[in-house]
Each structure stands twice: as structure tokens, then as C-alpha cells.
Amino acid sequence: MDHRELRRCLGRFATGVAVVSWASEEGPRGITVNSFTSVSLQPPLVLVSIARSARAHDALRDQPFVVNVLSAEQVALAWQFAGRPQGVAVSWEQNAIGPTLPGALAVIGCRPWRSVEAGDHTLYLGEVVDFSYRVGDGLGFFSGEMVVVPRPGSAFQWACS
Numbered sequence: 001m002d003h004r005e006l007r008r009c010l011g012r013f014a015t016g017v018a019v020v021s022w023a024s025e026e027g028p029r030g031i032t033v034n035s036f037t038s039v040s041l042q043p044p045l046v047l048v049s050i051a052r053s054a055r056a057h058d059a060l061r062d063q064p065f066v067v068n069v070l071s072a073e074q075v076a077l078a079w080q081f082a083g084r085p086q087g088v089a090v091s092w093e094q095n096a097i098g099p100t101l102p103g104a105l106a107v108i109g110c111r112p113w114r115s116v117e118a119g120d121h122t123l124y125l126g127e128v129v130d131f132s133y134r135v136g137d138g139l140g141f142f143s144g145e146m147v148v149v150p151r152p153g154s155a156f157q158w159a160c161s
């Protein structure tokens with residue numbers, strides 16, 4: 001199978017973009033993900049899929065983490081936490097679970113629930129222990145590109161019924 005073609009095919013599924021952050025001994029750390037998925041309401045569970053090759057992979061084992069759902073204004077942060085430095089000075093805030101990114105559209109604090117090995121990735125399931133959110137334009141990832149996802153009712157929103 002042609003993995004590059006498969007990746008292009010799977011990229012037709014539009015997603016949001018989030019930074020998963022956690023507290024390490026060296027300070028706050030984060031990784032950009034688009035594998036964030038809501039899983040269950042009772043109990044409240046979410047998951048992220050993390051590559052074995054990523055530094056986050058071992059760090060997230062049994063580790064509380066925060067999912068910061070990025071807004072359209074945070075595209076530089078998305079690239080920075082994907083390993084492409086943008087020269088952005090990150091000003092972390094702290095909640096009960098770990099470091100958070102101010103300006104995120106949603107902040108979801110999780111404690112570790114289960115992890116499932118899946119090929120070259122591990123699925124980290126977290127139990128949501130606190131959350132907050134705000135109105136704003138979303139950041140999306142579609143066909144390998146970052147895109148703006150205008151908020152409902154925005155002048156930039158295409159008619160869609």
C-alpha cells in the first residue's frame with residue numbers, strides 16, 4: 001500500500017486541531033494533534049492517538065493531560081507544537097490538571113483512564129475532569145492544510161443546510 005496516498009485519502013476527513021499539554025519536570029510540554037476524539041459521556045472519555053516516535057508518547061503514560069482546542073488565531077502555535085518553530089513565546093496558564101494555552105477555544109482537563117497500543121501509535125484515553133470553552137472561529141486541518149472554520153453565523157460562513 002502507498003502510505004503517502006493513504007495519508008492523502010484520510011486527510012479528506014476534516015478535523016479540528018488541538019495541542020495536548022502536560023506538566024513535565026522540565027516545565028510545560030505540548031504536541032499538536034488532530035486525532036482528538038470524543039468517546040463517551042458516561043463516563044466522560046476522550047482520546048488522542050500519539051505516534052510511538054513522538055516525545056509525547058512515553059511522557060503521556062499515566063500522565064494527566066489537557067486538550068487545548070485551537071482557535072483560528074492560533075495557527076502559529078499549531079505549527080510550533082508540531083515541531084516547526086515559529087518563534088512564538090508561549091505564555092502558559094495552569095489549571096488543576098496541567099498547563100493550558102490562553103486563547104484556546106476549549107480546554108479539556110483529563111486524568112489518564114486507559115491506553116491501547118495500536119500499531120505505530122498508542123491511543124490515550126482520558127477521563128474528563130474539567131472543561132471550559134468560548135465562542136470563536138475554529139482551526140481546522142483538511143487535505144494537509146490548516147484552514148479557518150468560521151463560527152456559525154459568521155459573515156464568512158458558507159451557506160450549508
Ligand SMILES: Cc1cc2nc3c(=O)[nH]c(=O)nc-3n(C[C@H](O)[C@H](O)[C@H](O)COP(=O)(O)O)c2cc1C
Nearest residue numbers: 031032033034035049050051054055081082083141
Ligand atoms: C495538524 C497536525 C496534526 C497532527 N496530529 C498528530 C496526532 O494526532 N498524533 C501524533 O502523534 N502526531 C500528530 N502530529 C505530528 C506531531 O505534532 C509532531 O510529530 C510533533 O512534532 C512530535 O513532537 P516531537 O518532535 O516533540 O516528538 C500532527 C501534526 C500536525 C501538523
